Amino acid sequence: MKKTDQMRRSVLKGIAVTVCYCGAPQLLIAQEASKEAKVPKEQAKYQSSPNGEMRCGNCMHFLADTSTCRLVEGPVEESGYCTLWGSATK
Ligand code: SF4
Structure with missing residues (x-):
């Protein structure tokens, strides 16, 4: 495997992890807010x-x-x- 492929995969993994960690709590907060309303x-x-x-x-x-x-x-x-x-x- 080329070094550029490894770097590309590493960057994509980082983006995926960031989306998962940042997006999921906001979705839960929105659901809680609608319940609390x-x-x-x-x-x-x-x-x-x-x-x-x-x-x-x-x-x-x-x-x-x-x-x-x-x-x-x-x-x-x-x-x-x-x-x-x-x-x-x-
Ligand atoms: S009467 Fe009250 S509980 Fe029943 S549907 Fe209307 S707002 Fe909701």
């Missing part, structure tokens, strides 16, 4: 029953495919409600 159920005064016509099922923050909420932590029920309820038609 959610509010605990107690803080949002979540309840498993609707408040009149207002319920998770017709809230703009409800994610039906996963029964989760964009704003509140953990799973939520379609018939649930919290004080962060929002309507997309406002």
Whole structure:
């Protein structure tokens, strides 16, 4: 193997290691930040029953495919409600 090939491989390995060490923690921090952005159920005064016509099922923050909420932590029920309820038609 030529000396230039060895140097090229060494440089490429160094770049790969740098990308792995620098990129992975930033990805984890971004994931944690998005998790932290959610509010605990107690803080949002979540309840498993609707408040009149207002319920998770017709809230703009409800994610039906996963029964989760964009704003509140953990799973939520379609018939649930919290004080962060929002309507997309406002
Ligand atoms: S914001 Fe409140 S009412 Fe709306 S989906 Fe989330 S938990 Fe349900």
